[in-house]
Amino acid sequence: MSSPTTVERALAAALHADTDDALDTGASLLAADPAPTTYAELALRGEELVAGAWRRGWQPADVVRIVRRELDETHVRLVSALILAEARRQPKGQNRDGRWEAQLAQLEEPGAEAARTDRFSYATAVLELYRLLLRLPAIEPLDAAPDPQGRAHRSQSAASRMLTRIRALLAKAEATGYPEEAEALTAKAQELMARHSIDEALLAARAEDKDAPGACRIGVDPPYETAKAVLLDAVATANRCRAVWNEPLGFSTVVGFAPDLESVELLYTSLLVQGTSAMARAEAAQRAGGRKRTKTFRQSFLAAYAHRIGDRLSAAADSQVASSEGDLLPVLAARDVAVADRLEQMFPRTVTTRLRGVRDAAGWAEGAGAADRAQVEARPRLR
Template sequence: MDSARRQIEDLVRGAVPYESGLDLLAVAPAAEIDPALFAALIDATARLWRGGWQPAELHRAVVRRGGTDRPVLGLAVVDAIAVQLRGLDRRTIDDRWLAQADELEARVWWSADERYVSELTAKRRRDRISVVDDLLGLLTELAELPSIEVLVPFLKTAAAARPGASAVDDRLLDRVRALLAKAESTTYPAEAETYTAKAQELIARHAIDEALLAGRGERTDVVPFARRIGVDHPYEGEKASLLSAVADANRCHTVWSPDLGFTTVFGFDADIDAVDLLYTSLLVQAGRAMAKAEPPGGKAGRARLKAFRQSFLVAYAVRIGERLARATELALEQATDKSFLPVLRSRDEQVRETMTRIFPRTVRGRGSRVDSREGWESGREAADQAVLS
């Protein structure tokens, strides 16, 4: 197995040409190669778990780098998650880490580790060499991923429990979700706009209540944090802009990592919860409105359609940002007790300090081009009709 492991490592780090290395592994005995491949997969993912990656993040990164056409890649990552959990008391694992693993349905389904490759081959109904090729490709992808900030540790710790973290009241979240669900389901733009605006108003009022409690000394233990939210193909730049607009309106700051497929949102937990909910809903609303407004496709209209969609999403993000900011301003203006304002300013400084500590060097992203006036106007119109509550 040691010899097989060295061959795999040489191939992954590029010490031998990929095709030559694959040919050598293809003719070697499966009894030697398969256990070494499985062990290399577990070691590679274990490095990334220690390096800050969470189950959903790693799965998304692998799938967006080629897992759509090569489903074995995504499946193998889920299996590596199952190995990480194997034999452990679930009560010792961080609830957020565990929830992501459960969402991916990570479980040990193979009979023995040394038989993993052969049983994966049978499960996917592929020939063995194709599966070996996929696993080697996955190992190469994993080796290129860097360590990132540990936001959710694998095992529960005193810090992971975050007793001082602020969180949106469950009843409020339920109300916001219900409003956004209505916004997503209605076919009447005016209704959608009303529902979305109401949701943002509820979120803004909650932030004011939190700030008032902090101002009176009743919430002195709350600290800012961060969460990574996936930003997927296509038009990920425009989607990241929408997420940034939603975050700005809710006292959060963002850093987009396009190569890794996510945006890190910095803020207080209650505000990040709101951003996550709103962004997810607005993406749904944008997709539905864009499909309804876009011009016909086909070969002749493919470039026009792409320009339309890109311009639509740019305009949608800009206009949504304006509307959310205005909804927040109205909530602030209507509050009779203004003692929360210094607290909000202090919180913003804390959030910025946290972001600077984790990302000491960032580059301002370039704005997206708008090549379709039709898309721009349709995007703004859809944003005007989007439900913000």
């Protein structure tokens, strides 16, 4: 029987214990062996841990998000390099859809200067990362039945143009300092989202495509993550999706059809940016008036913002359904059932979370006002 390699001894020492001493022991073993083959073996073991995360339901963006949440940017660079290296070893397109490939495209290869510091510090960072990867729990896989090739090819170009227009409108809404302009731009973006979603639904129904709902995960980061999760749920519901929040891991899983998932990601991100900016302005006004505000002001602000946005988005969605053509209603109803079924398959047991700690009346009033200014108007009837 051959003797264990340096990497095997280091991983055995560091990965299955929680103490700093165990981590130091493993890092010391690696630092004392600078052979290129040792670092090559270490990288390969990292790629294996990444592949193990995929088998447990994780995707590239999920792994990067949890590493950033639990560790730091050094570890983010390390895991990005591992993910890209693991992807290069796989046959192109094997069991991976466009969303997966887009996540890979967002990763950056670390520069040579960022690859290593001294050997001990580098080994310590690698082992910290490997500990985290090894202990990632199994989560709900997002894979759905693939779209028929014909539909994917038919709609890809039009969808790309539409999403480009929506992103441009929301970017302008986020950048403007005028609430009325932000409201108008956001309302126009939601209108385009509605048109895009309904067009896709009708085309799929008329072509009898065997379209199936998919899912994506969206990060819900602290602070005030409960209010942010409520906001995301409101946006998802208004766009005919369903959201389930995983508080310990810091994300919500959104279930819906592909065009609607795109809309949820875009609109939630934009409304969160607008809400955060409005909160900063409200706090500044409070301080200028001599009233010191605290964490309770911000928490109450975001809670009211999420609640009020939910009311307005629901009203907009109800208005659109009420004014729709008759042949649209059965299509939307069938899609709602499909989304509910997929949600039940992925999450057979869920619990309801309530907002707590909302006690600041001024924060609530300011947050509700900000939501009114960021409102999404009722969608116009399509002809």
